[in-house]
Amino acid sequence: MASKWYSPIADIFNMFSSADKDNFLNDIVSLTYLPVECVPDLGYTKELKLKNTKAYLLGAYIDSDATRNESFMTVDSYTELPNVKESKLLMYPYYYIEVTSFDGQVLEVRPEYLKDDKLVIESRGSIDPSPRVAYIVKDYNGATDLDTALNVTGYPLLPSVADSYAQYLALNKNQLTMQVVSQFANGVAQSVSRNGGQAIADSAMFAGNFIAQQRDLQGQSNSTVTQAGGSTFNIQNGIYGITVKKKMIKEEYRKVLEDFWHMYGYKYNRVEYPTFSSRKNFDYIKTVNVNVRGQIPQDDLDTIRKVFDSGVTFWHGDYIGDYDKENEER
Known part of the structure; x- marks a missing residue:
């Protein structure tokens, strides 16, 4: 399942227009692609001004500390699978479920450890210049959230440029004002001291130099405000978010295992009393160093032990040796 992206060109232009109108275009420090998993559910056209705003997203101001925490997807573990006769398969x-992120991270999920036979993936994200999205498998084998998470970073940074002259005026506004005021004050002082001609000449020279300097600055190329980083290849080619794949061994191997388990079952590896009727028509029991007790001769006890340790089939009807019988688990 891919993440959702929302970036129509018109909205991007509107974002910059609003930033310019609100006089903080030059304050932009980062432009980053963000999947909606990172973004609180505020909508894309609402204008929401928050205290200490640090991020701006497609017409909505978003507080940088805001996060989104939601159920991203739910998958039934055992649907859309081949029919199998043995539950062990x-x-x-x-059989397992593979969750893969667009940057190549892989998480193998064992379906028998999932709650209610459902794979539930929750997404959590943050808004900052280097966003991160965590895709978390919920309720999995008693693990805490981030123990079963794919953490995706490396979203591309987009470059932007700003008017160099506008930046210069913003940074030197007070200094330029003082230069003009100082020159005017000097001209007035010289005129009062009866040196009006020199005052006019000095003022004219200052004005000419000042105008020339401003025109030179206006002619400078735009400066880079935010740097480019990462690659947009994955996004442009629809490779993002996560994919969920159900993986099972090939049919020919399933058939071999089903036939074997049908006749002999599979290793249980527990110390307990054997169960003689766990299947419908016959049960195969094989033990290791079985402990057999009874009021019978020792030779007979030894014979019974050897039978169990070698493996023995218990038939539940008058069809001994008929392995074509369905033998599902009870």
């Missing part, structure tokens, strides 16, 4: 390593 629906467990790891014969």
Whole structure:
């Protein structure tokens, strides 16, 4: 499932127009692609001004500390799978769910550890110059959230430029004002001291130099405000968000395992009393160093132990040896 992106050109232009109108265009420090997992559900056309605003997104001011926390997707673990006769085939390593992020991170999920047989992925994101999105598998084998997360970073940074002259005026506004005021004051002082001709000449020279300097500055090329970073290749080619794949061994291997488990079951590896009727028509029991007790001769006990340790099939009807019988688990 891919992340959602919202970036029509008209809205981007409107964003810059609003930034210019509100006189903070030169204050922009970063332009970054953000999937909506990062963004609180405020809408894309609302204008929301918050205290200490640090980010601006497509017509809405967003507080940089705001985050979004929502259920990103839910997948039924056991739907859209081949029919299998043995439930063991629906467990790891014969079957698992692979969650992959667009930057190549892989998380293998064992379906038997999921709550209610559902893969629930939650997304959490942050708004800052280097955004991060965490895709978290919820309620998985008792793990805490970030223990089962894909953390995606490296979203592309976009370059932007600003008017160099406008930046110069913004940075030197007071200094330029003082230069003009100082020259005017000097001219007045010289006129009062009966040196009016020199005062006019000096003022004319100052005005000429000042205008020439301003025109030189106006002729400078625009300056870069935010730097480019990362690559937009994935986004431009629709490679983003996460993908969820259900992976199972090939059919020919499933058939081999099903036939074997149908006749002999699979290792249980527990110390307990054996179950003689866990399946419908027959049960195969094989033990390791079984402990058999009874009021019978020792030779007979040893024979029974050897039978169990070698493996024995218990049939539940008059069809002994008929392995074509369906033998589903009870």
